[in-house]
Amino acid sequence: MFGSGSSCGLPVLLTDVYCKTLLVLNKPRYIACLHYLWGKTMGKKRVCIVGSGNWGSAIAKIIGKNVRDRSELFEETVMMYMYEELVNGRKLTEIVNTEHENVKYLPGIKLPDNIVAVPDVVEASKDADILIFVIPHQFVKTTCRSMAGKIKKDAVAVSLIKGFDQTPEVGIQLISTVIHDMLNIDCAVLMGANLAHEVAEEQFCETTIGAATEEEGNLIKEVFETPYFRCSVVTDAQTVEMCGALKNVVAIGAGIVDGLKMGDNTKAAVIRLGLMEMVAFGEMFIPGCTRETFFESCGVADLVATCHGGRNRMLGEAVVQSEKTLKELEKEILHGQSFQGPLVAREIYSMLELKNLTERFPLFTAIHQICKREMDPRDFIECLRNHPEHL
Numbered sequence: 544m545f546g547s548g549s550s551c552g553l554p555v556l557l558t559d560v561y562c563k564t565l566l567v568l569n570k571p572r573y574i575a576c577l578h579y580l581w582g583k584t585m586g587k588k589r590v591c592i593v594g595s596g597n598w599g600s601a602i603a604k605i606i607g608k609n610v611r612d613r614s615e616l617f618e619e620t621v622m623m624y625m626y627e628e629l630v631n632g633r634k635l636t637e638i639v640n641t642e643h644e645n646v647k648y649l650p651g652i653k654l655p656d657n658i659v660a661v662p663d664v665v666e667a668s669k670d671a672d673i674l675i676f677v678i679p680h681q682f683v684k685t686t687c688r689s690m691a692g693k694i695k696k697d698a699v700a701v702s703l704i705k706g707f708d709q710t711p712e713v714g715i716q717l718i719s720t721v722i723h724d725m726l727n728i729d730c731a732v733l734m735g736a737n738l739a740h741e742v743a744e745e746q747f748c749e750t751t752i753g754a755a756t757e758e759e760g761n762l763i764k765e766v767f768e769t770p771y772f773r774c775s776v777v778t779d780a781q782t783v784e785m786c787g788a789l790k791n792v793v794a795i796g797a798g799i800v801d802g803l804k805m806g807d808n809t810k811a812a813v814i815r816l817g818l819m820e821m822v823a824f825g826e827m828f829i830p831g832c833t834r835e836t837f838f839e840s841c842g843v844a845d846l847v848a849t850c851h852g853g854r855n856r857m858l859g860e861a862v863v864q865s866e867k868t869l870k871e872l873e874k875e876i877l878h879g880q881s882f883q884g885p886l887v888a889r890e891i892y893s894m895l896e897l898k899n900l901t902e903r904f905p906l907f908t909a910i911h912q913i914c915k916r917e918m919d920p921r922d923f924i925e926c927l928r929n930h931p932e933h934l
C-alpha cells in the first residue's frame with residue numbers, strides 16, 4: 544500500500560487509520576484537520592513528475608496547484624523531469640522555469656511557478672516520495688535504468704503511461720510492472736478520457752485510478768483531483784492500465800474510417816468491435832479482470848474520446864490519405880509529440896501471432912497490418928464485416 548515500502552508497524556498503522564477515516568469523513572473542515580494531523584505525524588510528501596510532454600505538462604498544472612492547496616500534506620516544490628532540448632536556440636527547461644509555459648508541448652497554458660523543470664532524471668526524482676510517470680512508453684526502460692538504486696526505497700509510483708512493454712523473452716508486460724520490477728517500488732495507475740489540451744483548459748472530465756487497495760487509491764486522489772478532474776478509484780488496476788494501452792489501437796481504426804470518408808455509424812462499429820476485443824483481451828490475459836472496469840472512464844469513455852479527438856485517430860486518417868511513413872507523419876502532424884498506437888498494435892500483434900490468436904482479434908490485427916502498410920486500408924471494412932462478433 545501507499546508508503547508501505549517500509550513495512551514497520553506505526554507508519555503503516557497510521558496510514559491505514561488515516562485512509563479509513565478519510566473514507567467516512569465527508570465534511571471539508573474535518574478532512575482539512577485530518578490532513579493537518581497527517582502531515583504533522585508522517586511528514587510532507589514530495590512529488591516528482593517524470594515526463595513533461597503534452598500530458599505531462601497538463602497534469603503538472605493540476606499537481607502544482609493541488610500540492611499548494613494541500614500544503615499540510617505535500618511539499619510545495621514539484622520537480623518535473625524534462626528531456627532537454629533546444630527550442631529556438633534556448634533550453635526548454637530554462638523557458639519553462641522562467642516563462643512557466645511548455646511552449647513546445649503545451650503552448651498557451653501557464654504552469655504554476657512551483658513546477659521546476661529539471662533535465663537530469665536522478666536529480667529530479669532522488670528525494671521524491673511520489674513519482675508520477677508520464678513519458679511515451681518507449682522511453683520507460685531507459686529512464687528507469689537511470690533511476691534504479693537512486694530513489695527513495697519507500698517511494699511509490701503512479702503511471703499515466705498508455706502502452707505496454709514487449710520483449711521476445713518476456714512477451715508483453717504492463718508498464719506498471721516494468722516500473723515496479725526495475726525500481727522495486729509499488730506502482731498504481733491513472734487512466735481516463737483525458738485529452739491533454741482539454742484538461743489543461745479545465746474542461747470537466749473524469750479519470751480512473753487503479754490501485755492495489757481503495758485506501759491507496761484515495762491517497763493518490765489527493766494529488767490529482769480537482770472540481771474539473773474527477774477521479775474514481777478501482778482496485779482492478781491491471782485492467783485500467785490495459786484499457787489505456789488498447790484504446791490507442793482502436794482509435795487508429797476510427798481514424799481509418801474517417802480517412803475512408805465513412806460516417807459515424809461505421810465509426811461506432813469500430814468502437815463497439817474494438818471494445819469487444821479489449822474485453823476479450825482482458826478476460827484472456829488479465830487475472831481478475833472485471834467487466835465493470837470497462838464502464839469506468841478508463842474504458843469506454845477513453846475509447847470514445849480518443850476515437851474522436853485523439854492523436855491516434857489523426858494518424859489513422861493520415862495513413863489512408865498519405866503514403867508517407869509513420870515517422871514522417873508523426874513529425875509532420877505532432878511536431879515532437881508521440882503516437883503510441885502503432886507501437887501498441889505491434890506489441891500485441893506479436894503476442895497474438897505467437898499464441899495463434901490473430902483470427903480472434905481481427906480488428907487489432909488489421910490495424911497493425913495497415914500501419915505496417917501490409918494491408919490496404921480499404922480492406923478494413925471487410926474485416927469489420929467478417930468480425931467473429933457477426934458470425
Ligand SMILES: NC(=O)C1=CN([C@@H]2O[C@H](COP(=O)(O)OP(=O)(O)OC[C@H]3O[C@@H](n4cnc5c(N)ncnc54)[C@H](O)[C@@H]3O)[C@@H](O)[C@H]2O)C=CC1
Pocket residue numbers: 594595596597598599600625626627648677678679680682686703704705706737738739740879880881882883
Ligand atoms: N497527450 C494526451 O492527451 C495524453 C497522453 N497520455 C499518455 O501519456 C504518456 C505521455 O504522453 P505525452 O505527455 O502526451 O507525451 P508526448 O506525446 O508529448 O511526447 C513527447 C515527450 O517525450 C519526450 N521525449 C522524447 N525523447 C525522449 C527520450 N529519449 N527519453 C525521455 N523522454 C523523451 C519529449 O521530451 C516530450 O516530453 C503516453 O503514454 C500517452 O499515451 C495519456 C492521457 C492523455
Ligand SMILES: O=C(CO)COP(=O)(O)O
Pocket residue numbers: 705735736737738739791794845848849852853854855856882883
Ligand atoms: O489518451 C489520450 C486521451 O485520454 C490521448 O490519446 P492520443 O494519444 O490518441 O491523443
